[in-house]
Amino acid sequence: MQHHINPKVDCVFKAVLGAEENRALLIDFLNAMLTETLPGPVVEVQILNPYNPQETLNDKLTIVDVKARDAAGQVFQIEIQLLIHTNLRARMLYGWADLYRRQLQSGDPYSVLKPTYAIWLLDQTLRDDTPAYAHRYRMRDDQGQALIDHGGIWIYELNKFAVQQVQTEQERWLKFFNEGETLDDEKLPDWMQTPVMRQAMSTLTAFSEKELAYHQYQARQEFLRQQRSIQQELQNERAAKEAALQANEAERQAKEAALQAKEAALAEVARLQALLNQSGDA
16 A cells, blocks of 8 residues: 555545445444444445545535435434544534434424434543443433433544454454554455455555545645644643633632631730730729
């Protein structure tokens, strides 16, 4: 492969899972990610927003995700997110809810609604409270009873995924997205020696060997680097503001403590003076 290609870059990600010629990859991915949830395996899908190189590579404002519907009417959204921003959780929920409601046309009964699954691959940590990389969110009460079993949001934190020995198809896909950039298409490791993984690798090779595609990929990389830089600057700015607020609060508390100590000392002086006055009167 002429150039190393990162499958986590959004345009490559969508080419792997959202191109019509890669529908078999999408089916395999969905079954791998949702294997414990789906009532039966996905056997056929319609890609609702197929990969379009001109749109995906050139429009920096495009939100690059993959939307699909299977033969049973179930709806799927798959998205890669390299940067974690403050409102990402709300965006995840809104995106799922919007996709769910879009199934209804004017006059349709609620019975036409089908399960909707949103799958998010994250390159940064969303949850600091757990080392687990996989999280499933569904409509449940406090006792785990489902309100309605209509899908939910599945999140995979790639930066926490560290499996060395692949044992499941889900692990194979996560390892591919984590390590794909470092792989040599002529010397693939054993865990990549499946028809699906070789086809996924061929998509990376196409980006590598076609000069126009590679230059457009590089442009996306540069845009993402700029976004990371902006994110870091904002984080530094927030940290500086937080430090300033903490310093101001510490100063306020120190002044408050000094004032209380002064008032306590004055009160003690007044008490002792009162005792002396009582002694003099006696």
